Amino acid sequence: MGTAAGPGNLAGVRHILLVLSGKGGVGKSTISAELALALRHAGKKVGILDVDLCGPSIPRMLRAQGRAVHQCDGGWVPVFVDQEQSISLMSVGFLLENPDEAVVWRGPKKNALIKQFVSDVAWGQLDYLVVDTPPGTSDEHMATVDALRPYSPLGALVVTTPQAVSVGDVRRELTFCRKTGLQVLGVVENMSGFVCPHCAECTNVFSQGGGEELAMLAGVPFLGSVPLDPELCGSLEEGRDFIRDFPKSSAFPALFSIAQKVVSQAPARLS
Amino acid sequence: MEEVPQGCPGTSSAQAGRGASCQGCPNQRLCASGAGAAPDPAIEEIKEKMKTVKHKILVLSGKGGVGKSTFSAHLAHGLAEDENTQVALLDIDICGPSIPKIMGLEGEQVHQSGSGWSPVFVEDNLGVMSVGFLLSSPDDAVIWRGPKKNGMIKQFLRDVDWGEVDYLIVDTPPGTSDEHLSAVQYLSSTHIDGAVIITTPQEVSLQDVRKEINFCHKVKLPIIGVVENMSGFICPKCKKESQIFPPTTGGAEVMCQNLKIPLLGKVPLDPHIGKSCDKGQSFLIDAPDSPATLAYRSIIQSTCVPESCALLGVNIPFRAIYGSLGSLPLSLEWGQ
Numbered sequence: 001m002g003t004a005a006g007p008g009n010l011a012g013v014r015h016i017l018l019v020l021s022g023k024g025g026v027g028k029s030t031i032s033a034e035l036a037l038a039l040r041h042a043g044k045k046v047g048i049l050d051v052d053l054c055g056p057s058i059p060r061m062l063r064a065q066g067r068a069v070h071q072c073d074g075g076w077v078p079v080f081v082d083q084e085q086s087i088s089l090m091s092v093g094f095l096l097e098n099p100d101e102a103v104v105w106r107g108p109k110k111n112a113l114i115k116q117f118v119s120d121v122a123w124g125q126l127d128y129l130v131v132d133t134p135p136g137t138s139d140e141h142m143a144t145v146d147a148l149r150p151y152s153p154l155g156a157l158v159v160t161t162p163q164a165v166s167v168g169d170v171r172r173e174l175t176f177c178r179k180t181g182l183q184v185l186g187v188v189e190n191m192s193g194f195v196c197p198h199c200a201e202c203t204n205v206f207s208q209g210g211g212e213e214l215a216m217l218a219g220v221p222f223l224g225s226v227p228l229d230p231e232l233c234g235s236l237e238e239g240r241d242f243i244r245d246f247p248k249s250s251a252f253p254a255l256f257s258i259a260q261k262v263v264s265q266a267p268a269r270l271s
Numbered sequence: 272m273e274e275v276p277q278g279c280p281g282t283s284s285a286q287a288g289r290g291a292s293c294q295g296c297p298n299q300r301l302c303a304s305g306a307g308a309a310p311d312p313a314i315e316e317i318k319e320k321m322k323t324v325k326h327k328i329l330v331l332s333g334k335g336g337v338g339k340s341t342f343s344a345h346l347a348h349g350l351a352e353d354e355n356t357q358v359a360l361l362d363i364d365i366c367g368p369s370i371p372k373i374m375g376l377e378g379e380q381v382h383q384s385g386s387g388w389s390p391v392f393v394e395d396n397l398g399v400m401s402v403g404f405l406l407s408s409p410d411d412a413v414i415w416r417g418p419k420k421n422g423m424i425k426q427f428l429r430d431v432d433w434g435e436v437d438y439l440i441v442d443t444p445p446g447t448s449d450e451h452l453s454a455v456q457y458l459s460s461t462h463i464d465g466a467v468i469i470t471t472p473q474e475v476s477l478q479d480v481r482k483e484i485n486f487c488h489k490v491k492l493p494i495i496g497v498v499e500n501m502s503g504f505i506c507p508k509c510k511k512e513s514q515i516f517p518p519t520t521g522g523a524e525v526m527c528q529n530l531k532i533p534l535l536g537k538v539p540l541d542p543h544i545g546k547s548c549d550k551g552q553s554f555l556i557d558a559p560d561s562p563a564t565l566a567y568r569s570i571i572q573s574t575c576v577p578e579s580c581a582l583l584g585v586n587i588p589f590r591a592i593y594g595s596l597g598s599l600p601l602s603l604e605w606g607q
Contacts, residue, residue, distance in 0.1 A: 022366065022367045022412075023335065023336055023367060023369075024334065024335010024336040024337075024367070024444070024445040025334055025335040025336015025337055025445075025471075025476075026335075026336055029475075053448075054333065054445075054446035054447045054448055054479075054482070055333050055334060055335075055445060055446060055479040055482065057475050057478065057479070060474070060475060060478060061475070099478065099481075100478075100481040100482060100484075100485055101482065101485065102333075102447045102482040102483065102485040102486040102489065103447065103482070104447045104448070104451075104452065104486055104489055104490075105448060106281065106417045106448060106449050106452060107416045107417025107418070107448070107449055108279040108281070108417070109279075109281075110448065111416075134335075134445070134446065135335040135336075135366075135367060135444070135445055136366035136367055136444060137366045137367075137412045137413065137414045137415075138365075138366050138414070138415060138416060138417070138420065138449075139416050139417055139448075139449075141414075142414065142416060161336070163545045163548070163549055164372065164549040165340075165369045165372050165373060165545070165548055165549060166336075168369065168372055168409060169367040169369060171409055171410050172366070172367065172409075172410065172411065172412040172413070173412070174410070175410050175411065175412035176412045176414055179412065179414060180414075194504065194515055198506060198509050198511040198513065199506060199508055199509035199511070201506055201507075201508040201509065203504075203506060203507060203508075203542060228515060230513070230514065230515055230517065233473060233515070233516060233517060234517050234519065236475060237473050237474050237475065237517055237519040237520075238519050
């Protein structure tokens, strides 16, 4: 197991962002993938590290399922999801023989793999590394934060859906950030409303306003609301070219503005 | 147990105490002696404790946010509507406990009695236990690694004064890791009726749910069936249905056919459900005529079919039916 002494494989990575949420199914993976694409549209070179070991969903979203990870002198070579090789991805999904296989692992084994992901993936030169996490505040999160600490990550985006139950879990995630010394870049509210395709009535399926209220309460920036977009779900589902479809989606403006806010925070921290 | 060394092979592994990573671990000698592989004495104690609990149902899903807690809560509410049925709801989502909020019990505390922790009661016949009751503020995060979470689950099963219970419903976090393994292991010498698996219609969710089904096979946990949640959205204005989460690969129905497991039902997405949960009320009572309520009721009935056998005077204990089929979890076809 590699030690985190030298800058190693993350030496060429300028900024590291974590995407967190206490709650499952709020769209962490979707937001991670979309944020990566939005950053790419802003001309950045982006990597995605998926540390959700029991439920990796990014490979499917980016049509990279079934691809293999190769070994080179520098370590594991991440999978490139586009032809221009501007987005690279690492996920436990690439290490499973069968996509339905369950990773039935307890904490210590998960921690070991995450350490390996941090130390052994040859990312090369990246502007942003987006780290997608599973729900909760447990092994994966502590392992990730511990392993990344020497590289001083830029901070975390905390994703929530508008309803109170979700907001409750996210408050706990904010406490986690505070306790582990991880800066919160801001709160993103996902699935903020659904526009009925029949009558164009916008319904707040999961009530509304929770994200903004939470951000205010916690004294962290609110980065924006991303609407529920069935087109996008469909695109993800059918494995259409999400990368190409994305700029046309109704979620794109929201994501692009979030990406810009993230980018604008980056140099400020460096100076 | 605070700090497990990197790459710990696990106390029950053949490599325990012998692996390279075991060098220098204070427990190395203990593990190498094989004492760590001996079954936890708590398993016996839990067996004793669970003698007064008739049925145990686990609510699982590989994916987060698909409605496990909502379903668990409404299964509990639904069963407890019969005042002769004693229901217990245990929330083992240690890092994200949402059951206290959904059951309207936020801010409640657990009390200690001579016979253990007493659950928090919603009704006389509906007791709830969650790590949420042990936290001092809603902002408190439980930042625990696996071993500590396992200890908590052990305590919930062994040290809570559950009393005479007809149904113990266990709500779990997403995934296939510590909490799930622990719950199944600690209950291994008792009889678990089985797992209800929750999914949403889209492939991204089904993909994780297949992993969960695989997990059930690996740990030999019978599957009672699958519930498809958020299947279709009925616009409150024009009453037309649309698919927010499109079942592009056929949804749970096709998956259940392929894997030969029963589909217990589909619950449509009703914005009212989330509101009831936020307020901590039973949606079944709040909106008795909603299609979602009807779906829930029919699912609750098929989850607990043998109970209705008993009501009809057909005296077949649940345990007898399930026990004999326990080793063939795939052949159970309730309600089909």
